[in-house]
Amino acid sequence: MVKPNRIGEDRGVKRYSEAVGELTKKYYTIAVAGAHGKSTTTAILAKILIDAGLDPTVIIGTKVKEFDNHAPNNTEGSNFKKGDSKYFIIEADEYAASFLDYKPDIAIITNIDKEHLDFYKNEDRVRNAFKKFMLNVKPGGFLVLNNDNKNVLKLGLELAKLKRFQNKIKWFSLRNKAVENIKNILQIPGAHNISNALAALRAGEILNIPQNDILKSVSGYGGAWRRFEYRGSINGAKIFDDYAHHPTEIKATLLGARGHFPHSRIWCVFQPHQHQRLSLLFNEFALSFDSANEVILLEPYEVSGRENMRFAHRGHTRTEREHTQKFTSFNLAKKIDSRMKNNVYYIPYKSELVGFLKKYTAWGDVIIMMGAGDIWRITKELI
Structure with missing residues (x-):
């Protein structure tokens, strides 16, 4: 007897994360991971790239009003935007270690916390999964890491010491000089959202988007569905x-x-x-x-x-x-x-x-x- 949740696998049908993972290999992929702030960071980053004319394809864990899915009477937007360029932005969910199917060019880690313990059982296993995800970045790629989160900081420093790790690390922190610029223009409240915007800013800089253009995009970000x-x-x-x-x-x-x-x-x-x-x-x-x-x-x-x-x-x-x-x-x-x-x-x-x-x-x-x-x-x- 075949159990219902195995029917698709037994017929060769890929899981969602596996299918998206195949796309990450073909596109220039920016994956946003973390226990908290993934959706907001992804949405801000998407706006930065869209405003810069880079026309990314975006998959996000919430609805964004600017993403029109052409559904009748839809006022809440969509969690998907089809772009027409090489850029692919995804929210990388760590539940069930699904983000390990992704092969990004840039990986953003907003934070690591005691989350999804129903699957991971303890925080050490959570950290280990994130370490594997960080090692999934394509050669020549980048990690954008939160210097204010002790778990992220520890893993970033560990990876930097590995001889086999050849990618670059870009740090962001609420102690950065850019904080005041973000704080003065960001419409959504909270230090956590300033941190999310800083992560998006760092990724935008990697793509050579001028900082003034990035800040203009951040100032125009009005939030996403069910995010305050x-x-x-x-x-x-x-x-x-x-x-x-x-x-x-x-x-x-x-x-x-x-x-x-x-x-x-x-x-x-x-x-x-x-x-x-x-x-x-x-x-x-x-x-x-x-x-x-x-x-x-x-x-x-x-x-x-x-x-x-x-x-x-x-x-x-x-x-x-x-x-x-x-x-x-x-x-x-x-x-x-x-x-x-x-x-x-x-x-x-x-x-x-x-x-x-x-x-x-x-x-x-x-x-x-x-x-x-x-x-x-x-x-x-x-x-």
Whole structure:
């Protein structure tokens, strides 16, 4: 008997990453990898190349309004742009080590973090996968690496010492002189987005695009779908959608929002993504919401095919039940509440959330609907 997920392989059909990997061998490929910031960095870089007349083909993990897929009534854009040049820009996802199928000419690493532990099991395996990816760069190619991330810095220095490593490394950092130039023109808030823009700038420089042209492109970048995306308002409160679903991303997004709206009451409505991620990073999640005034936690979004069953609310043994009862949104709310002076709410039913926000939010507030699941559907109900 052939298992369903093996049917394609047994018939010689390539996996998505394998098919894209074949394209990376034929084009001048720039692959953007990292635990966080991949989509934003890819989108900014795509804009830089498009504005420079290089007409790249782009595959990205979010929708970009400027990428028109010609679908009727489409206002959100597309995650794909077909270009007519040798340049190919891709967002390189590390989940299931799929990015190891790619052979880029330029590889950007935004950061390395404890992410996708359902697959990698520990951070050492995550780092090892990124090291292999960095060694996949074609001869004569470039690595664009984040000097501010300890994992990236360590791997970059290790590779530089290898005799068989012949490629060049270009570093970027929030300590670079270019930071002030980026900070003054970037429309999207947060130090993490300045870092993303710096990564794109370094790649643009490798392609000999003048820095003034790069900065002009960066200044015109207005964001992508669900990346601190302004969606509308209720009661005079501004509503933003954001994809953050990892503690590092939550903290960075809320810090950016606080810097952008220093005097506003910030509401963070968070839908955890996977019971397993919530369990493995439970303590880190509890430390991620300090920049918010009000925190609302929803039930976790279950990802079909990726949930280890003992982490979902379906355990049958006593040990499984005890485990799932410990790492829940309700208990996370209690843990956050024990250390925060601000208000923390657990609202298990989405139907209650809309009424709650309409009742208690006010003019001048900022509401951030956060998570990688279907929380964006609730945003549509709010506006």
